[in-house]
Structures are given as structure tokens and as C-alpha cells.
Amino acid sequence: MITFSNLEAMGSMRLFIATLSTETNTFCSLPTAMSGFEEFYLRHGNATQDVPNLMTEALHLWRSRAEALGWEVIESLSAIAEPAGPTVRSCYEALSGEILADLEAAGGADIILLQLHGAMVAEHLEDCEGDLLERIRARCPEATLGALLDLHCHLTDKMLTASDLLVCFKEYPHDDATARADEVFDLAVRTRAENIRPRMAMFDCRMINLYLTKSGAMKDFVARLSAAEKLDGVLSVSLSHAFPWGDVSDVGARTLVVTDRDEALARSMAEQLGREFYDLREQVTIPYLSMAEAIERTETTASQLTVLADMGDNTGGGSPGDTTALLQALLEGGIRNFACGIIWDPGAVRICCDAGVGSRLKLRIGGKASSVSGFPIDIEARIMNIQSDLGQHIGPSLEPLGTLVWLRLDDDVDILINNLRTQVYHPEAFEQIGVRLADKKAVALKSMFHFYSAFSEVSDHILQVATPGGTSPDFEKIALTKIKTPFWPQVPSPFGPHRDA
Ligand SMILES: [Zn+2]
Incomplete structure (x- = not known):
């Protein structure tokens, strides 16, 4: 358990929490509308009264830790839809608008923590999470703003710029949501107490694929990420696997490093770990049968x-x-x-x-x-x-x-x-x-x-x-039209042949 040197001096804090989650498959022509959220999971400020699910586990943890410290908790929306095609504009505006309206009605907050998916695309917007974080930041420039993301997310510059802290699940299947939520809470409290000043950087691994973390080289790489978090000055290390069926400009695996005050260290470590991951590309992917x-x-x-x-x-x-x-x-x-x-x-x-x-x-x-x-x-x-x-x-x-x-x-x-x-x-x-x-x-x-x-x-x-359909694992042929960099396995050496020689 981390100790917080300034915790008592902080006094009572106001914590704002919310969930907005769907994973958008841009190859699927079924729109994600409000009915998709109503059918799956939609609560207006009371999700922590229900049994937790994957995307509300964090809210339960954040509430209980804040209440143990005697803080006030303002709980906003929890909206989760089964993945489908892009979210209808009016639906995204209504859901994001509800979070912003709740924040405004509360008069802001000291700490704002969100559980987001990270691969939500609306019909008019390819980076919903970046948009939401940016709009929150504009309203609450002084708040500590953190988000926990599914590892099948698209990390973007906008998300990193708008927030103080981003952490992804490390495990697929995702069984570490509560552990990661704990980490986000610790880092947010330490940031608020001015024990740390987080700096984030990411590295584009130029890979599109799926990776299971429970065995083999991928399990070892997750252990490598956790070991890197113990190094001096390093606060958190994530690997976003990306969501391959999102045709957006920031699709692709990225390493994400959060350090204390040291942007250069964040950048160099993200690149080092990202290149290590790239070098494991043949070992970390799963073979499929026709x-x-x-x-x-x-x-x-x-x-x-x-x-x-x-x-x-x-x-x-x-x-x-x-x-x-x-x-x-x-x-x-x-x-x-x-x-x-x-x-x-x-x-x-x-x-x-x-x-x-x-x-x-x-x-x-x-x-x-x-x-x-x-x-x-x-x-x-x-x-x-x-x-x-x-x-x-x-x-x-x-x-x-x-x-x-x-x-x-x-x-x-x-x-x-x-x-x-x-x-x-x-x-x-x-x-x-x-x-x-x-x-x-x-x-x-x-x-x-x-x-x-x-x-x-x-x-x-x-x-x-490897059957046909909207999630066919044919990553050599997947039609990603907006991606900014070449990627493996569509290109054998996306960093250039000299790099792989
Ligand atoms: Zn996922």
C-alpha cells in the first residue's frame, strides 16, 4: 500500500466518477444507438448500487476508497453498449453531455476518474474518449483527471494531452480491472497531494493483431511491463493492444509510460518497451485455422x-x-x-x-x-x-x-x-x-x-x-484506410528493413 505524505493536508476531496464504454467496429453497419445502451447497461448515478460488471468494477473500487477517506463522491452516468458500428451522433452527444452536465451541476470536482473503453467511435467523431476528456479538461482545468481504459483501445495524442493519468488493463481476458482501478486511484491521490507530477508518453509499435496474456511470451511480456513499473521514476506502464476493427487514424498497439516529472524517461522507456514488443511479434500472436x-x-x-x-x-x-x-x-x-x-x-x-x-x-x-x-x-x-x-x-x-x-x-x-x-x-x-x-x-x-x-x-x-465476418482475424488483409503508419503483418518490416535485419 502506498503511503501519501500529504494526505492529511489535502483535507476532504470531491471525487467525480463515471463510465462510458462501447467498442466500435467501423466495419459493421449496425449503428450503436441509445437502445444499445438501454439494452446492455445504463444507469444514471447509481451503478455502484448494482453488482459490478467489467466496466463498473472501477467505480465500485473508487467509491469505496474515497469513502474510506471521508471524501464526497459524485457518481454520474454508467453507459455500456454491446459493441457494434459507430455510435449515432445524438446518442454520443446525450451521453457525453450528461457527464458534463453532472460535473457542472456538482460545481466541478478535485479528482475526476473515468472508466472508458478507448475504442468508441461516433458517426461524426473518431476519438470519442479524446473528445470527452478534452471537454472535461476545458471545464475543470485544475482537477486531477484520470481514466482507466480497456487494452483494446486507440491511444491518441488528444487523450494524453487532456488527462493527467491513463492506465490500461494489462490482462486479456480482462480480469485485472479492479487492480488497475486501484492503481489509478493511488496515482490520482498522489498527484493531488503533489507527491508526484505525472508525465505520459507513448510509442507506436506498428502492429495490428490480438494477444492473449495468460500464457507464453505474452504472459512474460506483461510481467516485463510490471517489472518496469518498479524502476526509479516510473509510475505506470501499459500496452494498448488496439482494437483491430476500428478504421481510425490512431489504430495500432502502443506502449504507454507514465513517469514522475520526467518526460524524456517516459518517451525513452515507451520506445524501448515498444520495440521489445515488436521483436516478439511472431511469438505473441495466436495461430488460427481456416x-x-x-x-x-x-x-x-x-x-x-x-x-x-x-x-x-x-x-x-x-x-x-x-x-x-x-x-x-x-x-x-x-x-x-x-x-x-x-x-x-x-x-x-x-x-x-x-x-x-x-x-x-x-x-x-x-x-x-x-x-x-x-x-x-x-x-x-x-x-x-x-x-x-x-x-x-x-x-x-x-x-x-x-x-x-x-x-x-x-x-x-x-x-x-x-x-x-x-x-x-x-x-x-x-x-x-x-x-x-x-x-x-x-x-x-x-x-x-x-x-x-x-x-x-x-x-x-x-x-x-478464422471465419469471415466483422471480426475476421485476417490482419494481413484488413482494410485500415486511415492508419498513419505501416503495420505488421500487412507490411513485413513496418520500421524499415534495416530495423529488422
Ligand atoms: Zn477488451
Whole structure:
């Protein structure tokens, strides 16, 4: 625990807290509107009365630490939407405007701490977080302003200039939000007490990819970042992985270093760590299978359940959740006795609800919501079950599944469709409605990585499949038109061939 030499002299402080979070996939044509926040999570000053979720954990921690010091806490908006396409202008203006209005109504604050995503794009604005931080700074030039960011963020000069402190999650899957929130609080208090004067710098690693931090070279690199924080004068070290499907000028991995008073040290350390990360590029990325390779592996696997992650259509990354490419490939590949889901198709769910459980009907499912949805698939299926009150766990939090319909075709293929865009986190998404995964040869999931720990309990044969869709992990071909620097793997040596020689 850090001690604060001037803490008593500070007296009672006023802390302002808020959350604004969505991850914008600019390749997805589904707009993010207020309905997306209302459906997912929207609270006006009372999120800390609920069970915490990933993006409100920080608010709970900040409130409890401030109250333990006898400070006044002003809690503003908590707004979180399932990722989709750019946020509608009026929606962004309303949400950011509410935070600014609350701040104004409170007469400002001594410390302002925000949980932001960092990859929110509005239809008129590609750096929502930079915009929000800048507008807060303009109203409260004397406040200590800090933000905690998801590591899938786009770090921008505007964000660094407007704020005193930025810290990213270090872990993917993100299980360190509370630890990082603690760090932000410590640094904000020390800044306010004038024990430290933070200086921030970042370095563009010229890489676009996905990196899991729980094993191998990536785990070691996270340990390297934590070790660097113990060096003299260094306060905090982050690596923003970037969100690859955001076509904005600041997309790309960056190292971010916060030092005490020493801008040159921040710059040199950010560059040193960024180049170390670049040198690890082949080791820190994850291999993916093509659909053909995945189907071949599924065929040749003996008795146990094969889990296929439909990476290209992860709603958690802003994909629509209604592509049918992997389902089609499994059917055409002759795979029998498999399950597949959850395909988002509110229209088909409505038709099934009208037909009722036990009916057999012709249905056209998927392939229609977005420009990256691909083609629908025509099936003749029996409606096995319909449930509207189920949820699935990710860690301690229970996420809703909407109205969920279990369809069966060809006697042994089970397909789930629903009317609420969500990725699959847990086998219970299938099991509760009646699909017994233990009896299946394979299950194809609309998810990228967050399913991993729960599904590894039921299978040790998990395949990451590079399917088409809004989150296809084809980073050599990804059409980023605004990026300022060349990047690996689209360019073999983005720093120039001399650098990699
Ligand atoms: Zn993330």
C-alpha cells in the first residue's frame, strides 16, 4: 500500500466518477444507438448500487476508497453498449453531455476518474474518449483527471494531452480491472497531494493483431511491463493492444509510460518497451485455422467434443452475430451431431414464437443484419424449446440471453438463435435450454476468447477458426484506410528493413 505524505493536508476531496464504454467496429453497419445502451447497461448515478460488471468494477473500487477517506463522491452516468458500428451522433452527444452536465451541476470536482473503453467511435467523431476528456479538461482545468481504459483501445495524442493519468488493463481476458482501478486511484491521490507530477508518453509499435496474456511470451511480456513499473521514476506502464476493427487514424498497439516529472524517461522507456514488443511479434500472436482445416480436425478427432470458435462473428467485437458461414461449412463438410450458436435473428425468433414449441417449419436464418453478415441459410427444423429467462455466466456476472430458441434439423444438428446480440461465454447457454454438449461431436460458438475458461472445463479440444465476418482475424488483409503508419503483418518490416535485419 502506498503511503501519501500529504494526505492529511489535502483535507476532504470531491471525487467525480463515471463510465462510458462501447467498442466500435467501423466495419459493421449496425449503428450503436441509445437502445444499445438501454439494452446492455445504463444507469444514471447509481451503478455502484448494482453488482459490478467489467466496466463498473472501477467505480465500485473508487467509491469505496474515497469513502474510506471521508471524501464526497459524485457518481454520474454508467453507459455500456454491446459493441457494434459507430455510435449515432445524438446518442454520443446525450451521453457525453450528461457527464458534463453532472460535473457542472456538482460545481466541478478535485479528482475526476473515468472508466472508458478507448475504442468508441461516433458517426461524426473518431476519438470519442479524446473528445470527452478534452471537454472535461476545458471545464475543470485544475482537477486531477484520470481514466482507466480497456487494452483494446486507440491511444491518441488528444487523450494524453487532456488527462493527467491513463492506465490500461494489462490482462486479456480482462480480469485485472479492479487492480488497475486501484492503481489509478493511488496515482490520482498522489498527484493531488503533489507527491508526484505525472508525465505520459507513448510509442507506436506498428502492429495490428490480438494477444492473449495468460500464457507464453505474452504472459512474460506483461510481467516485463510490471517489472518496469518498479524502476526509479516510473509510475505506470501499459500496452494498448488496439482494437483491430476500428478504421481510425490512431489504430495500432502502443506502449504507454507514465513517469514522475520526467518526460524524456517516459518517451525513452515507451520506445524501448515498444520495440521489445515488436521483436516478439511472431511469438505473441495466436495461430488460427481456416474453416477447411478446422472441419478436417473435427472429422478426425475421436470421441470427445470439439469446440470451434467462430472468431469472425464475435458480437463482443462488434460483429452482427448472424453469419452462417461456419454452420454452412459444417453441414457441407458432412459433420454430424453438432451444435451451433447463438445466431442473432430477431425475425426468425418471432416466427418461431408464433409457431410454438414442437412445430416443424421452414426457416431462413442469419445473413441479413449487416454488410458483413454474408448469406442466410434455409433450413427445415423442429422447434425443440423456447426460453426467455435464461442467462450465462462470465466470471461472477450473469449475462442475459434474450429469447432463445433451440432448433433441430436432420435429427442431430442443434442450432440456437436468439433476439439479443451476445457472444457465447459458457456451456450453460446451450445446456440450460436442453442441448447436451457431452453427447455432441462438436459445438460451433459465436465467440472469440471469452468462452475459453468455461468451455475448457468441458473440452480440451478447442479450435480458433478464422471465419469471415466483422471480426475476421485476417490482419494481413484488413482494410485500415486511415492508419498513419505501416503495420505488421500487412507490411513485413513496418520500421524499415534495416530495423529488422
Ligand atoms: Zn477488451
